[in-house]
Amino acid sequence: MINGEKHTEAPIRWGMVGGGKGSQIGYIHRSAALRDNTFTLVAGALDIVPERGRSFGIELGIDPSRCYADYETMFAAEAQRADGIQAVSIATPNNTHFAIAKSALEHGLHVVCEKPLCFTVAEAKELEALAAAGKKVVGVTYGYAGHQLIEQAREMVARGDLGEIRLVNLQFAHGFHSAAVEEQNPATRWRVDPRFAGPSYVLGDVGTHPLYLSEVILPDLRIKRLMCARQSFVKSRAPLEDNAVTLMEYQGGAFGTVWSSCINAGSMHGQKVRIVGSKASLEWWDERPNQLSFEVQDEPARVIERGMGYLYPPALADDRIGAGHPEGLFEAWANLYYRFAMAMEASDRGDAARLAGIRYPDIRAGIEGVRWVENCVRSADLGGVWVDYV
Ligand code: NAD
Numbered sequence: 001m002i003n004g005e006k007h008t009e010a011p012i013r014w015g016m017v018g019g020g021k022g023s024q025i026g027y028i029h030r031s032a033a034l035r036d037n038t039f040t041l042v043a044g045a046l047d048i049v050p051e052r053g054r055s056f057g058i059e060l061g062i063d064p065s066r067c068y069a070d071y072e073t074m075f076a077a078e079a080q081r082a083d084g085i086q087a088v089s090i091a092t093p094n095n096t097h098f099a100i101a102k103s104a105l106e107h108g109l110h111v112v113c114e115k116p117l118c119f120t121v122a123e124a125k126e127l128e129a130l131a132a133a134g135k136k137v138v139g140v141t142y143g144y145a146g147h148q149l150i151e152q153a154r155e156m157v158a159r160g161d162l163g164e165i166r167l168v169n170l171q172f173a174h175g176f177h178s179a180a181v182e183e184q185n186p187a188t189r190w191r192v193d194p195r196f197a198g199p200s201y202v203l204g205d206v207g208t209h210p211l212y213l214s215e216v217i218l219p220d221l222r223i224k225r226l227m228c229a230r231q232s233f234v235k236s237r238a239p240l241e242d243n244a245v246t247l248m249e250y251q252g253g254a255f256g257t258v259w260s261s262c263i264n265a266g267s268m269h270g271q272k273v274r275i276v277g278s279k280a281s282l283e284w285w286d287e288r289p290n291q292l293s294f295e296v297q298d299e300p301a302r303v304i305e306r307g308m309g310y311l312y313p314p315a316l317a318d319d320r321i322g323a324g325h326p327e328g329l330f331e332a333w334a335n336l337y338y339r340f341a342m343a344m345e346a347s348d349r350g351d352a353a354r355l356a357g358i359r360y361p362d363i364r365a366g367i368e369g370v371r372w373v374e375n376c377v378r379s380a381d382l383g384g385v386w387v388d389y390v
Helices: 026-034 050-059 071-079 094-106 121-134 148-158 186-192 202-217 329-349 352-356 363-381
Strands: 012-018 039-045 087-091 110-113 138-140 165-173 223-231 243-250 255-261 271-277 280-285 291-296 302-305
Touching (some): 012 026, 012 071, 012 094, 012 329, 026 039, 026 087, 039 071, 071 094, 087 094, 094 110, 110 329, 121 138, 121 363, 138 329, 138 363, 148 271, 148 280, 202 255, 202 363, 243 363
Parallel strands (some): 012 039, 012 087, 087 110, 165 255
Antiparallel strands (some): 165 271, 223 243, 243 255, 271 280
């Protein structure tokens, strides 16, 4: 159970790049990091517009002298201070992640980076090498992985409750961009522009989320080859897709699908993971994250509830309030930030055994997301053909 007691000698001194006023994702980073006494926000380069970033930083309670105009100035200045930042979170548009993460690692900082980690596997590997050389943690905010019932699903698969795994049906298909909302909304505009978004829109923006959940729940599955078709139903978004379907053959015979979409009109989020085994199936839906459906063939379906004593122990480790009370996305993110902090602390102490025991979306998860998008785009741009997974 998480209940806010101190688990690090002192909170980790933490800065943010991006996540400025009015950004979509800045507040949940701060809320999650500051929830459990593990981080303290002491510096920021919060906005592409320096003055706006500075005034927002002051509103957040950051010392004005540590509200910086840009990340390079922040990393250089903080490195000169005895009480300089130890970790930084990057919550900026996709095209900036690689350069900012690289600079942060070169300045000896632990990094939490938004997804997609970067644009190419080659870049991701460069970050991995830098992190390894500096013994730094890189966390990637696949936030849904902090939901407790994902741990239950992982345990149920590992214990054979589903039998042999046959199908992995993944989707993240919302409807918020069914029309060309980017004409009015700058936060959507960069998402449909390859200069800022990278080689894909929905594959990287939403598809990688359930993909990572499948990696947590089914750690032994390896994609052998895949086929992807992508479309731009709002024509002005081409070459970036607003809908994509990916088919995946796994080594060992299981088969998977991922539907990534922002034009699923009427759908709120539509992120679902359904795992079909030879005996039973599991289904989790991010709009009802406190419930997991367990369907055994020839038996009435069961609803497994978060926080209940019958759960496997890993699914209770991050419980904050007990069953019945709904926990949500903010708690899931806080659970991840808690693990990021524990990993940073173990890494700083050189405690390799402890570090190895903390599972969080790490640099390998970041690499795998980028790799999957690269393979999907390659298949789609060849006309939707099967390609070996490289
Ligand atoms: P946004 O456009 O709403 O906000 C971006 C923020 O970054 C703004 O405050 C902007 O001023 C600032 N910024 C831009 N360039 C900067 C720079 N060079 N230095 C400092 N600040 C800079 O975008 P968003 O929706 O918050 O998305 C940001 C990132 O978060 C994206 O990579 C996106 O894919 C990711 N995201 C992740 C999730 C998730 O569930 N993990 C959800 C939404 C967004």
